[in-house]
Amino acid sequence: MRRSISVLLTTVLVFAATLPAAAQSQTAPTSFNPYVAKQPSTNQLNPFNLATLAYQGYFKDQGILSNGALLDAIASGTIAAQDIIQAAVKANRLSEQTLSDRGYRHHLEEQLQGFTAD
Known part of the structure; x- marks a missing residue:
């Protein structure tokens, strides 16, 4: 015991x-x-999620068009990846460091091209 x-x-x-x-x-x-x-302190979105949010209209207050209008603006060059990144920074969805991140911008450009590809 x-x-x-x-x-x-x-x-x-x-x-x-x-x-x-x-x-x-x-x-x-x-x-x-x-x-x-x-x-x-802000959430870091990946490029796919950022492109999707832009398409869905989450950045209208920052001047980013949504849906078909966004696709037309991307295809015509009126809106670029950098514009969407700036809008996300203004909306506190991305950090300011993302503005100078070329890799992030490149991946976002690829996502946006995928949206406009026929």
Whole structure:
């Protein structure tokens, strides 16, 4: 009986000692990741989602047309990917750093071309 209590107490103590360490190890990597520390407070949309939101009219208040009018404006060159990125920044849907991100702009251009492809 004494041995059972001793084993039980040892198990409980070991479990209690390792539980906080295990919980801390799950959150520790994000606190040391410099990218996470620099994340803007706004949500970062991927280019596909941004193009979809623009098409659906989420940036009308920022002067971006929606639906077929947006497709016509893209095809004619009246609206470019950079215009949509600027509108999303004004609407607090993207961080200002996205304005200078060529890769992001390129992927958005590809999405918009996909919308206007026949």
